[in-house]
Amino acid sequence: MEAPGLAVEGIGKTFGAVRAVDDLTFAVRPGAVTGFLGPNGSGKTTTLRMLLGLTRPSQGRALVGDRPYVDRPVPASVVGAALEASSFHPGRTGLAHLEVYAAQTGASRSRCRDLIEFVGLAPAAARRVGGYSMGMRQRLGLATAMLGDPPAIVLDEPANGLDPEGIVWMRGLLRGFAAEGRTVLVSSHVLGEVQHTVDDVVVIAHGRLVHASSLAELRALAVPETYVESPSPDALSAMCRDRGWVPRSDGAGVLVPGAPAAEVGAAAYAAGIELHQLASREPGLEDVFLRLTGGAT
CATH class of the missing domain: 3.40.50.300 (P-loop containing nucleotide triphosphate hydrolases)
Structure with a gap:
């Protein structure tokens, strides 16, 4: 059949x-x-x-x-x-x-x-x-x-x-x-x-x-992110928004979706913003799943 x-x-x-x-x-x-x-x-x-x-x-x-x-x-x-x-x-x-x-x-x-x-x-x-x-x-x-x-x-x-x-x-x-x-x-x-x-x-x-x-x-919906920590988080977030990025809080730091770490670091340096951490993150499919479902469990 x-x-x-x-x-x-x-x-x-x-x-x-x-x-x-x-x-x-x-x-x-x-x-x-x-x-x-x-x-x-x-x-x-x-x-x-x-x-x-x-x-x-x-x-x-x-x-x-x-x-x-x-x-x-x-x-x-x-x-x-x-x-x-x-x-x-x-x-x-x-x-x-x-x-x-x-x-x-x-x-x-x-x-x-x-x-x-x-x-x-x-x-x-x-x-x-x-x-x-x-x-x-x-x-x-x-x-x-x-x-x-x-x-x-x-x-x-x-x-x-x-x-x-x-x-x-x-x-x-x-x-x-x-x-x-x-x-x-x-x-x-x-x-x-x-x-x-x-x-x-x-x-x-x-x-x-x-x-x-x-x-x-x-899988294509998994957007790379950059994680940043700074003693001046408000200034960092304002700088990201000025660049067209949409930052969001993540514990002690800020996540910047769709922005390469090198670009975020260069922009922070140009703005005189001190950084304590700067790292690229590759979200997995579970992250995409949680985003689609609104984090419901």
Whole structure:
């Protein structure tokens, strides 16, 4: 089956007086890993639930290819999803959990055994899920999502609870899915977790879209800064504004975005302003993410 694109179009959701998602529109393309990013409480999980037909939108629509997910005859064979690492019966074994869900996709028992081995849980296949760690539950959730060998994968915070080795394993797995032409959508509230994995990014805050682009375009938003300390901070700030720079306070010093350290130093020298520190700073993607989301956590 050809991988479908995923899309939400003007989607919104209100819970009482709370507007959880507000007129959100974006698309996810096949053959790429898309990071769905935003602080905790920004509306990511609610959006994914609407995409998968688990929550009814207050407005707009969500599409898997050309139709809603719930209109697919066997939805789990088109989109495999893992939204929570806690939606397991604690008394079932890992293998029994997969066998229960296999009936929804027509997967065989041998497929269940293959998947439990694929995600590294073969030694724990006969253990009750109630005794699994968070990382093990994440792996079991991924195996559940893969039962129908779907061409599209949707994962909500899949790195939660994984150790460093598990995170590297997950990265390789997602990259492999994309290389096979599958559509991969992965949510996270920490850009650092996914920046080595994703091709595209969709960033939301307070239920609204704040940025959507390739990862390369997001990187281009990282503007170099110069950090300066002076015993005359007011004079330093006035000098920066006279030069068209927009300084901002940063602890004991001043940050000057978009201005090379050499230019700031030369301007301060010409103005007779004493400097105690002068250093270039290269902001990372986390800085860009925090700026886009308004520093919300």
